[in-house]
Amino acid sequence: MGSTEPLRLAGVGIGALSEIDLEIAPGEIGCLSGASGSGKSRLLRAVADLEPHDGEVWLGEQAQSQMPGHVWRRQVMLLPAESHWWEDRVGEHFAKRPAESELAVLGFTPDTLEWQVSRLSTGEKQRLGLLRAVSLEPRVLLLDEPTANLDDATSARVEAWLVDRIRSRGWPTLWVAHDRAQIARVASHHWRIAGARLEELEPA
Numbered sequence: 041m042g043s044t045e046p047l048r049l050a051g052v053g054i055g056a057l058s059e060i061d062l063e064i065a066p067g068e069i070g071c072l073s074g075a076s077g078s079g080k081s082r083l084l085r086a087v088a089d090l091e092p093h094d095g096e097v098w099l100g101e102q103a104q105s106q107m108p109g110h111v112w113r114r115q116v117m118l119l120p121a122e123s124h125w126w127e128d129r130v131g132e133h134f135a136k137r138p139a140e141s142e143l144a145v146l147g148f149t150p151d152t153l154e155w156q157v158s159r160l161s162t163g164e165k166q167r168l169g170l171l172r173a174v175s176l177e178p179r180v181l182l183l184d185e186p187t188a189n190l191d192d193a194t195s196a197r198v199e200a201w202l203v204d205r206i207r208s209r210g211w212p213t214l215w216v217a218h219d220r221a222q223i224a225r226v227a228s229h230h231w232r233i234a235g236a237r238l239e240e241l242e243p244a
């Protein structure tokens with residue numbers, strides 16, 4: 041299912057941040073940067089309705105405050121920096137078996153679905169967490185440093201796969217990133233946290 045609606049934050053405030061206004065069009069990526077502890081992850085959690093906040097978040101004409109949190113989060117999918125796993129085997133976390141081609145792009149084989157979660161490395165968890173989030177076909181993606189634990193070659197492959205998926209599905213995406221080169225490659229907008237507000241920078 042594609043998405044044709046923008047994500048819009050209107051007067052959002054959480055922690056030290058206040059009056060955050062931004063809009064991300066369908067298929068566009070807005071990168072969010074800022075110092076450690078400046079509130080990037082908390083802002084994503086507010087957009088996902090995981091923390092109480094001021095202001096409103098809109099997906100098209102739908103207001104976050106008018107919808108139960110779990111219904112909102114099915115559409116507005118947060119991939120936290122550390123993904124959560126609750127079953128023993130990797131494959132048990134996928135409602136629909138991922139295609140072999142998808143697994144291959146991310147460096148896995150179908151055999152991976154039989155692996156125990158306890159053996160996964162940090163980077164493997166991150167790549168499989170991404171695949172799981174994307175497989176759920178949300179309408180918005182919120183990504184917290186999605187390539188942070190990956191080597192350069194894997195990071196480039198995962199980034200290209202993600203960007204392609206985001207554009208083809210039309211998901212408005214808010215992507216926390218530190219790497220300026222990555223921001224230049226993927227972002228339509230770049231916002232940096234400066235004190236209590238966001239400042240918009242040139243993405244490239």
Ligand SMILES: Nc1ncnc2c1ncn2[C@@H]1O[C@H](COP(=O)(O)OP(=O)(O)OP(=O)(O)O)[C@@H](O)[C@H]1O
Nearest residue numbers: 055056074075076077078079080081082083091121
């Ligand atoms: N539930 C909470 N209640 C109060 N303060 C919190 C809560 N969660 C996080 N904080 C604080 O809010 C600030 C912002 O945290 P956040 O995790 O959003 O930072 P960040 O910008 O994502 O940092 P990093 O780049 O290090 O991940 C931090 O000082 C953190 O300790």
